[in-house]
Amino acid sequence: MAKLVYSIDSSALIHAWHRIYRPKNFGFVWDGLDKLIEEGRLKSSIEVYNELQKKDDELFAWCKERKGSIFVEIDEPTQAMVAKIMAAHPKLVDTTKGRSGADPFVMALAASTNPQMWVVTEEYPGKERIPDVCDAQNIDYCGVADLIEKEGWTS
Structure with a gap:
């Protein structure tokens, strides 16, 4: 099996770093993420980097x-998928709050990559949140705890 x-997404990194899996107590999670990065199995859009840069904290330093x-x-396939997602889900991005x-x-990167x-x-899930859009676009999603379980990480 592949x-x-x-x-x-930003939310996963922020919640993991600040709330759920703080590096001081859950170093194995961050070691695991580093291993996934080294293997080319953990990616994110440069837009996530740009969001995290606004905070400029220890997570951003990481x-x-x-x-x-x-x-x-952002490449052409990702940009085309962003256009498709936004056409189908125009309320996904809250331009009034800049969030x-x-x-x-993040979803377009996932959907435009082979394998997905x-x-x-x-x-x-809520009104036009990532889980809602993923469901509508047939994109698999999970939380950080699910990723840990899927990868078989233990302390």
Whole structure:
């Protein structure tokens, strides 16, 4: 069986770093993410990097060290998929609050890659959230805990 490949969202990185799997206590999670990055199995849109840069905290420093390995520039297939996603889900990005700007790029990266990636997010279904759009677009998704389980990581 082919190993899974993931497209990770800002919410997953933020929740994991600050709330759920703090590096001080859950180093094995971050070691596992580094291994996935090294294997080319964990990617994210450069738009996620741009979102995280606004905070400029320890998580961003971690991302900055890995920028060339994990963050993917927007190519034509991804851009075409972003256009498709936004046409079908125009309320996905909240331009008034300046939030969720990377979301369509995370899903488009996943959908335009062969084999298709799993989106890793900590968002919950709601009105035009990542899980809702993934369901509508037939894109698999999971949370960080699910990724840990899928990869068989233990402390």
